[in-house]
Amino acid sequence: MLRIAILGGGIAGLGAAIALAGRGFDVEVFERHAAPTDIGAGIVCWPNASFVLRELGLLDSVAGLAGRPTRMRRVSWTGEELGALDIRKLDELMGSPSLSVLRRELQAALLSRVDGLGVGVRYGHAADRIEPSAAGPASVHFANGATVAADVILGADGRMRSVARAFVHGDNRPRYQGFVNWLGTFESDRAVFSESQIEVMDCWGVGVRFGVVPVSRSKAYWAGAAACPEARGKEPADYRAELRALFRGWPSPIPELIEETPSERMNKIYVHDHDPIDTWHRDNVLLIGDAAHAALPTSGQGASQALEDAWHLADCLSSAASLEEAFTAFTKRRHAKNAAINAGARDLARSLFATDPALCEARDRRSKATDYEAMVQGMARGWSSGLPMSARPGSPPARPQA
Numbered sequence: 001m002l003r004i005a006i007l008g009g010g011i012a013g014l015g016a017a018i019a020l021a022g023r024g025f026d027v028e029v030f031e032r033h034a035a036p037t038d039i040g041a042g043i044v045c046w047p048n049a050s051f052v053l054r055e056l057g058l059l060d061s062v063a064g065l066a067g068r069p070t071r072m073r074r075v076s077w078t079g080e081e082l083g084a085l086d087i088r089k090l091d092e093l094m095g096s097p098s099l100s101v102l103r104r105e106l107q108a109a110l111l112s113r114v115d116g117l118g119v120g121v122r123y124g125h126a127a128d129r130i131e132p133s134a135a136g137p138a139s140v141h142f143a144n145g146a147t148v149a150a151d152v153i154l155g156a157d158g159r160m161r162s163v164a165r166a167f168v169h170g171d172n173r174p175r176y177q178g179f180v181n182w183l184g185t186f187e188s189d190r191a192v193f194s195e196s197q198i199e200v201m202d203c204w205g206v207g208v209r210f211g212v213v214p215v216s217r218s219k220a221y222w223a224g225a226a227a228c229p230e231a232r233g234k235e236p237a238d239y240r241a242e243l244r245a246l247f248r249g250w251p252s253p254i255p256e257l258i259e260e261t262p263s264e265r266m267n268k269i270y271v272h273d274h275d276p277i278d279t280w281h282r283d284n285v286l287l288i289g290d291a292a293h294a295a296l297p298t299s300g301q302g303a304s305q306a307l308e309d310a311w312h313l314a315d316c317l318s319s320a321a322s323l324e325e326a327f328t329a330f331t332k333r334r335h336a337k338n339a340a341i342n343a344g345a346r347d348l349a350r351s352l353f354a355t356d357p358a359l360c361e362a363r364d365r366r367s368k369a370t371d372y373e374a375m376v377q378g379m380a381r382g383w384s385s386g387l388p389m390s391a392r393p394g395s396p397p398a399r400p401q402a
Helices: 011-022 047-057 057-063 089-095 104-118 163-169 236-247 254-260 302-319 322-350 357-369 372-384
Strands: 002-007 027-031 042-045 069-076 081-086 099-102 121-122 127-133 136-142 147-149 154-155 175-187 198-204 207-213 221-225 266-273 284-285
Touching: 002 011, 011 027, 011 104, 011 302, 042 047, 042 104, 042 302, 047 057, 047 302, 047 372, 057 099, 057 104, 069 089, 081 089, 081 357, 081 372, 089 372, 099 104, 099 221, 104 121, 127 163, 136 154, 154 163, 163 284, 175 236, 175 254, 175 322, 175 357, 198 322, 198 357, 207 236, 207 254, 221 236, 221 254, 236 254, 266 322, 302 322, 322 357
Parallel strands: 002 027, 002 154, 027 121, 069 198, 154 284
Antiparallel strands: 042 099, 069 081, 127 136, 136 147, 175 221, 175 266, 198 207, 207 221
């Protein structure tokens, strides 16, 4: 039985632990933080993610925590409707639901499943370096002095300072993409959102954007974003004032969310991604999740692709005759789809965070003229690619459209 050490206890790492333990592998997770963290605000598990959650035995538990968004509205900062995407049609085409969930609640569901499978999660283990060995597989050295040798080391250690990516690729520096995100989670004791349907709101301005994703009538997560040429400091005491200045006068419920979200539930992130790389493995080390293929949040597919990695990896390791064969097959399955998602996310970010008013007006006109039915069909084909889902497999991934 292969012993597998997973670096990182986020969605990619925990998803892989569940998928691999379910196939009988000996798995342990090593997380740099001292305890489970609440990084990020929320996630839409699109139907491809829900397919994997079903395969992992988690769909019912996650669905019980989540909302079921019905459509995504695009709106200008002045309140002009720019078009809407029918999420119910997307779900129908792909054969699985779209679920909006707070990240901490998805993380808790994954951890509960990991615990139920008897997988150990060792906190306070920040990987310091991975060292090759002439006599055997590479081993991981942690900042706390511990050393772990395993048959397989999975680098699920994120986009910002992945030790595994440095070992495999030689360069783990992410690329700053020129915009900043303020994230928040909002929970109220009153109904704020529509009872009849949960709508994602994507509001566009000139060099700024605000998205709202309800989870229930009284709970949502949101992200306000703005073009920012260079990464600067972060002062939590300033977040609300920064948001007020950017989004004053924007459509409801944006100003209300800014005012009513507690400061401790806000975060600020200077957004980075990675250029695609062709090689995701070296020796017994394989990259998954953001360490392999970090895309911008404009892809909407970060969590979904992390979960897809888990499903494909378990299949590849179970069926291959050697690690080299498994790693090569996994990379072949996953590389092209994620490279296209990465490129599409960058294209959309360039459009959303353009600071030329004329370019933004043209973008909004294109959005109003978009054939959203065709867009949904393209998303279903692309996001189903490589998975045994309802939409036709093998189609190239759909790119988000401005």
